[in-house]
Amino acid sequence: MITCSNCGQKEYVGALYCGECGSRLELTLGRTTQSLYVDTTETDQKDLDFSEVPTNESSGALLTLHFLDENQYLPLLGEEDFTFGRSSEGQKILPDIDLTQFDAFRKGVSRIHAAIRIEGDLVSVRDLGSINGTRLNGNKIPPQVPYTVRNGDIIALGKLKFQALFRS
Numbered sequence: 001m002i003t004c005s006n007c008g009q010k011e012y013v014g015a016l017y018c019g020e021c022g023s024r025l026e027l028t029l030g031r032t033t034q035s036l037y038v039d040t041t042e043t044d045q046k047d048l049d050f051s052e053v054p055t056n057e058s059s060g061a062l063l064t065l066h067f068l069d070e071n072q073y074l075p076l077l078g079e080e081d082f083t084f085g086r087s088s089e090g091q092k093i094l095p096d097i098d099l100t101q102f103d104a105f106r107k108g109v110s111r112i113h114a115a116i117r118i119e120g121d122l123v124s125v126r127d128l129g130s131i132n133g134t135r136l137n138g139n140k141i142p143p144q145v146p147y148t149v150r151n152g153d154i155i156a157l158g159k160l161k162f163q164a165l166f167r168s
Helices: none
Strands: 063-067 072-076 081-085 114-119 122-127 134-136 139-141 154-157 160-166
Touching: 122 134, 122 139
Parallel strands: none
Antiparallel strands: 063 072, 063 160, 081 114, 114 122, 134 139, 134 154, 154 160
16 A cells, blocks of 8 residues: 555555545656657658657667657656646646647647556556547547557547657
């Protein structure tokens, strides 16, 4: 069991948020928002391979997300679990990856929309009960069920799409 540092509620291992007060259960001190890289070269976004992704070789990121409409890249580093969503005024719980800059509200991204978990070489995506759903390669996934993500898979949060690119 995990004990919430805010209210003392006991939660099962693997829970991301306290069921009583909504506080994030993982220690996130020192975590910062990650920068996105903008590629200005012309390329067919669907056929990218990880070797073509501009990323810091020393970063060691297993997974980089390629935001298709914006042609921006985000290597996922430093954690095993990442929540995705958008921020809004007065929001108490913020996502680890804030997609507001990608017109997330208009594209139907919930405040806390989905989570990606990296365990060794395995990656999974899970919808967190979002209003507009999460799709993996065009197929809507049910809430709270993890689905395996493979190299080149397209994940859509509402209408916001990104491609999963794995280090080879």
